[in-house]
Amino acid sequence: MTSLVDFLTDSVLRGPTIGSMLMCIATALVGVILLIRKETLLGEALSHAAYPGIVGSALFASLIFKTPGADEGMSVILGAFLSASLGLFLISFLQKKVSLHSDAALCMILSLFFGVGVLLASRLQVTHAVWYKQISLYLYGQAATLVDRDMAIYAVLVLITALCVFFLYRFVQWIYFDRAFAKSVGASVRKVEFLVHFLLILSIVIGMRSVGVVLLSGMLIAPAVAARRWTSRLSMLFFLAALIGGGSAFLGNYLSVNLPLLFHRESLALPTGPMIVLVGAAISLFSLFFSLESGLIFRAYRMRAFKNRCLLENVLKRLWKEGEKREFSFSEIVHFNQLSSLSGSLLFFKMRCQGWLQRKGKGRYRLSSDGWRRASRTVRLHRLWEVYLVDYLGQHADRVHRSAEEIEHLLSYELERELTRLLKDPKKDPHKQPIPNDHESLLG
Amino acid sequence: MLAVLCFLFLAFSGCSFSSSSDLDRWMQRDGRLKVLSTTAMIHDLVKEIGKERVDALALIQGEIDPHSYELVKGDEEKFAFASLVFYNGLGLEHGASLYYKLKSHPFAYALGERVRRKHPALILEKEGQLDPHLWMDISLWKEAAFEIAELLKEKDPAGKESYEHNLQLLLDCMLKTHDEICRSLKEIPQEMRYLVTSHDAFGYFVRAYLSEPDERETGAWRARLAAPEGLAPDGQLGASHIKGVIAFLFKHRVRCLFSESNVSRASLKKIVSSCLAIGHEVRISKESLFGDAMGGRDSEADTYLKMIRCDAEVIKKELLCMP
Amino acid sequence: MHALEIEQLTVSFDKTPVLWDINFSLPTGRLCAVVGPNGAGKSTLLQAILGIVKPLSGTIRLLGEEARKVQARVAYVPQRSSVDWNFPISVLDVVLMGRYRKLGLFKWPKASDRDAARSILKKVGMLEYESRQISQLSGGQKQRLFIARALLQQADLFLLDEPFAGVDMATEKEILELLGKLKQEGKTLLVVHHDLSTVQNYFDWALLLNTALVASGPMEEVFHQANIFRAFGKRHALLEEVARLSGDVL
Numbered sequence A: 001m002t003s004l005v006d007f008l009t010d011s012v013l014r015g016p017t018i019g020s021m022l023m024c025i026a027t028a029l030v031g032v033i034l035l036i037r038k039e040t041l042l043g044e045a046l047s048h049a050a051y052p053g054i055v056g057s058a059l060f061a062s063l064i065f066k067t068p069g070a071d072e073g074m075s076v077i078l079g080a081f082l083s084a085s086l087g088l089f090l091i092s093f094l095q096k097k098v099s100l101h102s103d104a105a106l107c108m109i110l111s112l113f114f115g116v117g118v119l120l121a122s123r124l125q126v127t128h129a130v131w132y133k134q135i136s137l138y139l140y141g142q143a144a145t146l147v148d149r150d151m152a153i154y155a156v157l158v159l160i161t162a163l164c165v166f167f168l169y170r171f172v173q174w175i176y177f178d179r180a181f182a183k184s185v186g187a188s189v190r191k192v193e194f195l196v197h198f199l200l201i202l203s204i205v206i207g208m209r210s211v212g213v214v215l216l217s218g219m220l221i222a223p224a225v226a227a228r229r230w231t232s233r234l235s236m237l238f239f240l241a242a243l244i245g246g247g248s249a250f251l252g253n254y255l256s257v258n259l260p261l262l263f264h265r266e267s268l269a270l271p272t273g274p275m276i277v278l279v280g281a282a283i284s285l286f287s288l289f290f291s292l293e294s295g296l297i298f299r300a301y302r303m304r305a306f307k308n309r310c311l312l313e314n315v316l317k318r319l320w321k322e323g324e325k326r327e328f329s330f331s332e333i334v335h336f337n338q339l340s341s342l343s344g345s346l347l348f349f350k351m352r353c354q355g356w357l358q359r360k361g362k363g364r365y366r367l368s369s370d371g372w373r374r375a376s377r378t379v380r381l382h383r384l385w386e387v388y389l390v391d392y393l394g395q396h397a398d399r400v401h402r403s404a405e406e407i408e409h410l411l412s413y414e415l416e417r418e419l420t421r422l423l424k425d426p427k428k429d430p431h432k433q434p435i436p437n438d439h440e441s442l443l444g
Numbered sequence B: 001m002l003a004v005l006c007f008l009f010l011a012f013s014g015c016s017f018s019s020s021s022d023l024d025r026w027m028q029r030d031g032r033l034k035v036l037s038t039t040a041m042i043h044d045l046v047k048e049i050g051k052e053r054v055d056a057l058a059l060i061q062g063e064i065d066p067h068s069y070e071l072v073k074g075d076e077e078k079f080a081f082a083s084l085v086f087y088n089g090l091g092l093e094h095g096a097s098l099y100y101k102l103k104s105h106p107f108a109y110a111l112g113e114r115v116r117r118k119h120p121a122l123i124l125e126k127e128g129q130l131d132p133h134l135w136m137d138i139s140l141w142k143e144a145a146f147e148i149a150e151l152l153k154e155k156d157p158a159g160k161e162s163y164e165h166n167l168q169l170l171l172d173c174m175l176k177t178h179d180e181i182c183r184s185l186k187e188i189p190q191e192m193r194y195l196v197t198s199h200d201a202f203g204y205f206v207r208a209y210l211s212e213p214d215e216r217e218t219g220a221w222r223a224r225l226a227a228p229e230g231l232a233p234d235g236q237l238g239a240s241h242i243k244g245v246i247a248f249l250f251k252h253r254v255r256c257l258f259s260e261s262n263v264s265r266a267s268l269k270k271i272v273s274s275c276l277a278i279g280h281e282v283r284i285s286k287e288s289l290f291g292d293a294m295g296g297r298d299s300e301a302d303t304y305l306k307m308i309r310c311d312a313e314v315i316k317k318e319l320l321c322m323p
Numbered sequence C: 001m002h003a004l005e006i007e008q009l010t011v012s013f014d015k016t017p018v019l020w021d022i023n024f025s026l027p028t029g030r031l032c033a034v035v036g037p038n039g040a041g042k043s044t045l046l047q048a049i050l051g052i053v054k055p056l057s058g059t060i061r062l063l064g065e066e067a068r069k070v071q072a073r074v075a076y077v078p079q080r081s082s083v084d085w086n087f088p089i090s091v092l093d094v095v096l097m098g099r100y101r102k103l104g105l106f107k108w109p110k111a112s113d114r115d116a117a118r119s120i121l122k123k124v125g126m127l128e129y130e131s132r133q134i135s136q137l138s139g140g141q142k143q144r145l146f147i148a149r150a151l152l153q154q155a156d157l158f159l160l161d162e163p164f165a166g167v168d169m170a171t172e173k174e175i176l177e178l179l180g181k182l183k184q185e186g187k188t189l190l191v192v193h194h195d196l197s198t199v200q201n202y203f204d205w206a207l208l209l210n211t212a213l214v215a216s217g218p219m220e221e222v223f224h225q226a227n228i229f230r231a232f233g234k235r236h237a238l239l240e241e242v243a244r245l246s247g248d249v250l
Helices: A014-037 A041-047 A051-064 A072-096 A102-127 A129-137 A150-175 A179-184 A189-207 A212-228 A234-263 A271-292 A296-322 A328-337 A343-355 A371-390 A399-409 A411-423 B002-014 B020-026 B039-055 B077-079 B096-104 B111-118 B138-155 B159-185 B201-209 B213-218 B222-224 B237-252 B265-279 B304-320 C042-050 C067-073 C093-103 C113-125 C140-153 C169-184 C195-204 C226-234 C235-249
Strands: A358-361 A365-367 B033-037 B055-058 B084-087 B108-110 C002-012 C016-027 C033-036 C057-062 C076-077 C157-161 C188-192 C205-211 C212-218
Touching: A014 A041, A014 A150, A014 A212, A014 A234, A014 A271, A014 B213, A014 B265, A014 C169, A014 C226, A041 A051, A041 A072, A041 A102, A041 A212, A041 C016, A051 A072, A051 A102, A051 A129, A051 C002, A072 A189, A102 B002, A150 A179, A150 A189, A150 A234, A150 B237, A150 B265, A150 C042, A150 C093, A150 C140, A179 A371, A179 B020, A179 C076, A189 A212, A212 A271, A212 C212, A234 A271, A234 C226, A271 A296, A271 C113, A296 A328, A296 A343, A296 A371, A343 A358, A343 B055, A371 A399, A371 A411, A411 B020, B002 B033, B020 B055, B033 B039, B033 B077, B033 B138, B033 C205, B039 B084, B039 B138, B039 B159, B039 B304, B077 B096, B084 B138, B084 B237, B096 B108, B108 B111, B111 B138, B138 B159, B138 B304, B159 B201, B201 B222, B201 B237, B201 B304, B213 B222, B237 B265, B304 C033, C002 C042, C002 C169, C016 C042, C016 C188, C033 C042, C033 C169, C042 C057, C042 C076, C042 C188, C057 C067, C076 C140, C093 C140, C113 C140, C140 C169, C169 C188, C205 C226, C212 C226
Parallel strands: B033 B055, B033 B084, B084 B108, C016 C212, C033 C188, C033 C205, C076 C157, C157 C188
Antiparallel strands: A358 A365, C002 C016, C002 C057, C205 C212
């Protein structure tokens, strides 16, 4: 198995690895800007809009060079740049002068340009078959054949991108946060937007050799989306996205070479470009599910935990209402609270373990002193909230119970203190029931 | 912008390919049997066997890659007008539109499949995929010529004698060329007979002309060839393929890579550059080989036999003058 | 000297007029309310003064000079709903936007700029939130943040767009105090206000707008039943029709 360091030093591997890493860092940085502008579809539209330029440039180059040599690469870059710029110009034109909705304009240009490109390519296939083969590299990318010279060119382009992002950082932040204000203080909004668009097209042109125009938007969007799940600070966003982009590229190259060796199956030798995008997408999905604050898995867990707590507190409340010295049997508890036997047993077990319930003889249980206090706190919060709703918000006493049933589980200590102070420590709720005292409900 | 579009339009319309006058002539009913072939290699055989009784047309011309060819404007009419369609099969024509057209045409015959049915052991297979490039071995391609003659006789019984006569002439030619090439390439020392090409099109060629008889029995002849791209040159290769070829180059001290006329040289250039970085000198052949396509009109490889002969000469020249 | 002199200002979007032939002047040191129904062009008036939207015709003079020359002396507090509060930016960075004119495109904010921003935050009672992301702020805090940004600009004319919308009583009181303090320092404030019940208490000058100017002048003179009815009653149907026709050909 090829070691990790080899990927950066080996003469075959370093070109694809470093080249695609550089390119993914550039696209990730630009992708963050697209994300905060909420214009991620623009990347997709422009990368597809570059295609007819690529085909056109092949035709142009075929008039000068007989067979594809090293230099046709430059004309392809130029052709893609011009074509994507034209696409961008038309998109703005449609949005501003024709008042076409942004998504409609983007999709229209995407399909129009790509369609023209496919049309031209199908003709090129017949008239200049060798050139056609050469430019079909740019459709899905061919990272594996990047040589050291390509690496150097990309390094320069990526450096330009990174420097621009670094110097424009504050203005990108300000202009996209509050455009009107920025304009009012005379910020050159147009210039910055122009520069950002230039960077976008530059990153497309850099990236199309590694991942191809079809998959390029994946590397624009995936690292930024993944990074957004882990941080809300803009500087961290840029940093994390670049890290994820570069990491995806490295891992994509690594897996592309080592996967068949790992599983001893030749058929797993997948091309590098798609592999990079797959890794990027996988990291994105992982972040979506498992990120600490907004990850779906953790959110689902928190919701479940909250539901369980509500159930527990409701049961404790119910038992509390029966009286302090009252004893229950297990089946009574289950029956009282209308639980199924399974959830009843689980809850019972939990209450015993956490010490809310005390055994008082064979098959007889009652609330422990801790349990008593816990339950009376919940009741207190419930009744305090009812007082608030009736006295402060003027709601009818009949209507407040429902709301209090939900809110009683949510109120924190600070809010409880606030309520007590605001309502001047009431002793009775709107239904004339006593509100448990503050020190009664203190948890030990 | 308008100027660019005009330029593109003119440029494309200027280079038309098979001149439309040829196509018009083919689409006239003149009593001859109208036969459409997919590749030029098949078309060549059909011309030689059919001679004046058959009016043959090739679908995929020039340097177009037959693996990924998709139907273009005008092809539907050709298929509708042809009385017989010959194609290679064995997975060569896998462009979806062409593939389905061939499958649905009532008089389309896959020559490679028919040869495979008769001589299953002679058809190469790699990891479950069939190698379709059987024309690279003349002794195998003559089986295809047999099939063409049979099918022509079926369709046009009146021309039976003519077809058989032409077939015989053709077979004599083919066998003669086959023996010539065998002898010629035997002059290369055994330890230098290793072939690296752009894509895996030369399996049959290596087995027939570059390997020893005992290797043919055991299958050890496979060790004599390597290519970065697989059976179809679709450009989807990974770094492991490049590394595999470079290991091959080292192991057998190969100094020459053979480019092909209609396949991208990007993978070969990558190999050269990587080898250079570690001090191993490798060069790309000055002349390209003809693998999936024959040469154009008026080139030195405009017939099937000339194509194979050309390849053999180029290979011999390059392998022998290694420093 | 007048803080604001506007003559024949007309602004239109998409062929419909939003402001039609506005003429008024606002003396310095006044706390002026801009009142009118929805869609009357109140926000557009502020944006035209700031140069954010281009008027179809008319002239605007600020503080005795042409509007363009004195932009540095005008501060803007946009509507809270005009930005996305999930944007990744911290409280301090938002306030620093007020320093843009001093910094330009290539200079970095220095320590002195940050200190100035911090002292402003202290003034509005938001210093402890300086490194928080704006998504974590409450409605009142967001409003105070915008005002802090405007204060950092050290302007003479302040334009505020519905600063009292959706804030709690405590914040409303605070903002009012701040505005009062600014007025005492001799600044002029033009405020789009939506709550008719508090206009007379908070402001001393009024501008009633309903695409066309209904009335402008001192609060006691202008803010009475007849004018309010003209502003908030039926729209000027005839005016709209004429405007639409002219919009088609202009």
